[in-house]
Amino acid sequence: MSKERPTIADVAVRAGVSKGAVSFALNGKPGLAQATVDRILAAADELGWRPSSRARSLSVSKAFALGLVITRDPGVLSSDPFFPAFIGGVESVLAPRGQALVLQVVAPGEDEEAGYRRLAQDGRVDGVFLSDLRHEDPRIDLLTSLGLPAVTLNRPEVDSPFPAVCLDDRPGTVAVVQHLLELGHRRIAHVAGPQDFVHATARTDAFVSALAEAGLRPAGVETSDFTAAGGIEATKRLLALPEPPTAIFYANDRMAIAGMGAAQQTGLRVPDDLSIAGFDDSELAEFVHPGLTTVRADPYAFGEAAARTLNQLVDGEGPVADLELPPARLIIRRSTANLEDR
Amino acid sequence: MSKERPTIADVAVRAGVSKGAVSFALNGKPGLAQATVDRILAAADELGWRPSSRARSLSVSKAFALGLVITRDPGVLSSDPFFPAFIGGVESVLAPRGQALVLQVVAPGEDEEAGYRRLAQDGRVDGVFLSDLRHEDPRIDLLTSLGLPAVTLNRPEVDSPFPAVCLDDRPGTVAVVQHLLELGHRRIAHVAGPQDFVHATARTDAFVSALAEAGLRPAGVETSDFTAAGGIEATKRLLALPEPPTAIFYANDRMAIAGMGAAQQTGLRVPDDLSIAGFDDSELAEFVHPGLTTVRADPYAFGEAAARTLNQLVDGEGPVADLELPPARLIIRRSTANLEDR
DNA sequence: GTGGCTCTCTAAACCGGTTTAAACACTCAA
DNA sequence: TTGAGTGTTTAAACCGGTTTAGAGAGCCAC
Numbered sequence: 176m177s178k179e180r181p182t183i184a185d186v187a188v189r190a191g192v193s194k195g196a197v198s199f200a201l202n203g204k205p206g207l208a209q210a211t212v213d214r215i216l217a218a219a220d221e222l223g224w225r226p227s228s229r230a231r232s233l234s235v236s237k238a239f240a241l242g243l244v245i246t247r248d249p250g251v252l253s254s255d256p257f258f259p260a261f262i263g264g265v266e267s268v269l270a271p272r273g274q275a276l277v278l279q280v281v282a283p284g285e286d287e288e289a290g291y292r293r294l295a296q297d298g299r300v301d302g303v304f305l306s307d308l309r310h311e312d313p314r315i316d317l318l319t320s321l322g323l324p325a326v327t328l329n330r331p332e333v334d335s336p337f338p339a340v341c342l343d344d345r346p347g348t349v350a351v352v353q354h355l356l357e358l359g360h361r362r363i364a365h366v367a368g369p370q371d372f373v374h375a376t377a378r379t380d381a382f383v384s385a386l387a388e389a390g391l392r393p394a395g396v397e398t399s400d401f402t403a404a405g406g407i408e409a410t411k412r413l414l415a416l417p418e419p420p421t422a423i424f425y426a427n428d429r430m431a432i433a434g435m436g437a438a439q440q441t442g443l444r445v446p447d448d449l450s451i452a453g454f455d456d457s458e459l460a461e462f463v464h465p466g467l468t469t470v471r472a473d474p475y476a477f478g479e480a481a482a483r484t485l486n487q488l489v490d491g492e493g494p495v496a497d498l499e500l501p502p503a504r505l506i507i508r509r510s511t512a513n514l515e516d517r
Numbered sequence: 518m519s520k521e522r523p524t525i526a527d528v529a530v531r532a533g534v535s536k537g538a539v540s541f542a543l544n545g546k547p548g549l550a551q552a553t554v555d556r557i558l559a560a561a562d563e564l565g566w567r568p569s570s571r572a573r574s575l576s577v578s579k580a581f582a583l584g585l586v587i588t589r590d591p592g593v594l595s596s597d598p599f600f601p602a603f604i605g606g607v608e609s610v611l612a613p614r615g616q617a618l619v620l621q622v623v624a625p626g627e628d629e630e631a632g633y634r635r636l637a638q639d640g641r642v643d644g645v646f647l648s649d650l651r652h653e654d655p656r657i658d659l660l661t662s663l664g665l666p667a668v669t670l671n672r673p674e675v676d677s678p679f680p681a682v683c684l685d686d687r688p689g690t691v692a693v694v695q696h697l698l699e700l701g702h703r704r705i706a707h708v709a710g711p712q713d714f715v716h717a718t719a720r721t722d723a724f725v726s727a728l729a730e731a732g733l734r735p736a737g738v739e740t741s742d743f744t745a746a747g748g749i750e751a752t753k754r755l756l757a758l759p760e761p762p763t764a765i766f767y768a769n770d771r772m773a774i775a776g777m778g779a780a781q782q783t784g785l786r787v788p789d790d791l792s793i794a795g796f797d798d799s800e801l802a803e804f805v806h807p808g809l810t811t812v813r814a815d816p817y818a819f820g821e822a823a824a825r826t827l828n829q830l831v832d833g834e835g836p837v838a839d840l841e842l843p844p845a846r847l848i849i850r851r852s853t854a855n856l857e858d859r
Numbered sequence: 860g861t862g863g864c865t866c867t868c869t870a871a872a873c874c875g876g877t878t879t880a881a882a883c884a885c886t887c888a889a
Numbered sequence: 890t891t892g893a894g895t896g897t898t899t900a901a902a903c904c905g906g907t908t909t910a911g912a913g914a915g916c917c918a919c
Binding site for chain 1: 893895896897898899900903905906
Binding site: 230298 | 520569570571572574575578580582584588597601604605608615618619620621623624632635636638639641646743744746748771774775776777779781782800801803805806807808815818831832837
């Protein structure tokens with residue numbers, strides 16, 4: 176029952192033309208009589224022929240695929256709201272073009288470099304998305320030397336030959352701080368992400384400088400790791416300070432939700448005793464109790480934009496411009512409240 | 518600086534042999550003198566040559582890639598703890614073999630069939646994982662007619678020519694019910710997943726029959742959609758019953774956590790007034806307040822097993838047996854408590 | 860010396876497309 | 890009648906591997 180797939184030669188025979196003619200017709204190249212084109216396409220249709228991407232890949236030296244290497248512990252990845260939505264956005268661009276997305280998950284301990292190397296040297300992808308940028312990110316040089324086109328998610332600090340698609344976290348962060356200030360908070364702390372990540376430090380920096388603008392200093396900044404467990408630890412340390420904060424801004428929702436649980440466990444009421452804000456607007460943020468004030472980005476649109484930009488680069492039609500997406504914005508829910516309300 | 522990649526011909530010249538010899542040496546085929554093999558491998562090494570997977574694909578008619586089509590709304594996918602971990606497990610098998618994972622995310626409304634068709638007809642993958650099995654799942658027939666090897670995640674109800682890798686949800690579900698019964702609960706309700714999914718009904722059925730075994734009937738069964746919003750709606754309906762449940766078992770953690778928030782919002786205390794249990798043991802389950810009693814499967818191991826099985830099938834060495842993984846098991850936390858404790 | 864055997868190795872076909880150079884058919888102008 | 894020009898089509902090379910049939914070389918036995 177596994178009918179052999181027809182090849183271009185079958186179509187050629189059926190239409191009474193040469194292989195080359197079929198190829199021309201399929202790709203809309205000029206030089207064929209319209210009648211011939213019609214006849215060829217009809218024959219292809221009748222045979223249900225679709226060109227083998229394997230053969231095409233070989234002859235045009237393109238993979239018709241883009242790659243995404245996710246360097247993250249699979250366990251932690253589970254509850255990361257970013258990638259699934261991002262991938263959805265990427266797919267929405269790739270699918271209509273007949274491209275595929277090649278995914279690679281490497282645990283932090285493993286050889287991340289090897290992941291990119293494999294993708295490049297096997298010629299499996301035409302370009303990759305560079306996410307979770309780090310300071311002095313070695314991957315920029317790696318990809319340059321591999322000759323693999325890439326798009327960076329946000330702008331790296333090192334000199335980069337690659338276009339960047341950017342979603343500025345800072346306005347959202349600043350909005351959180353202002354919101355908390357307006358509510359009367361003065362002792363505001365921050366649970367940051369790992370400081371080797373550019374986006375983590377961006378949020379931290381924006382937080383600190385927004386406070387500075389109001390003449391305040393952070394009530395505490397705890398560096399954590401974006402995980403729920405880490406969020407709890409950081410929360411405990413902050414609450415144990417001689418002058419504990421009245422509000423905490425977390426660098427992601429997961430830490431915020433976990434931190435909120437930890438605070439509640441110690442008997443604190445949120446938001447009466449402690450205001451809490453997160454970052455991501457993950458699905459649960461709206462539905463935990465109380466609903467989490469957070470910052471919403473649009474990872475789906477991020478994925479779309481990144482895929483489009485990477486394709487522009489891969490297609491090689493002129494220089495590719497950086498792209499700035501609408502910034503993340505504040506979503507106010509019940510987890511933050513007026514300091515006087517208690 | 519983009520040094521042209523060396524080809525097998527370059528290696529052949531350098532080693533002073535024919536292309537065929539290089540191929541033999543690389544693939545460990547017999548018939549070459551050991552000295553020659555060494556010389557060839559050395560030459561390949563010096564040139565940094567790795568065979569192009571494009572060319573290999575074409576000549577051996579294999580893609581060296583497996584496919585996963587995820588039919589789910591990207592927004593909902595965000596907080597699904599299953600796939601990322603599953604993919605991590607798959608990768609752990611694929612990476613050492615030099616295989617790639619091709620991912621496709623299609624929104625429920627879109628043409629899911631087209632997703633599989635593309636993967637098959639483009640010859641992009643050698644086989645696919647069939648997840649989220651549905652009743653009378655049309656994809657079994659589709660893949661059969663496409664001639665695309667597959668492995669099903671759990672056993673489909675329709676006759677299937679594909680091996681199944683199974684992780685039984687029922688023991689975990691039964692354990693939840695028994696746990697709640699032991700705590701003294703008699704009015705136990707269930708928030709189910711969409712009943713067109715096999716795994717959703719499996720949990721529901723196990724729930725109902727476990728209760729029946731104790732001579733009880735469900736205090737209510739609300740079918741929902743695995744989302745946080747759906748979990749809240751279902752919870753409200755259950756709590757509005759004339760005889761509301763004292764315990765609710767949710768078909769996944771996301772609905773459970775959201776439902777817990779909803780219950781708390783109405784003034785109910787968890788677990789004092791209402792016990793809550795989930796399913797998945799997602800990262801947040803441990804850290805919400807109170808910690809969520811739930812059922813833990815091992816999606817990473819699931820991914821490993823599925824990838825191994827699919828590769829066996831693709832490699833075509835004899836019949837492939839179904840595989841049964843250790844069942845999910847109960848994790849008891851603070852969200853469930855003795856009925857008398859209040 | 861010849862046939863047969865084993866051990867190495869190579870030339871060439873092949874996978875299924877794309878692309879280039881050239882051939883062919885036809886018209887039109889000189 | 891010839892030549893140039895235009896439009897259409899094809900044959901063949903090519904992408905970079907794998908695989909098959911067979912060529913040589915060396916050795917042994919008869």
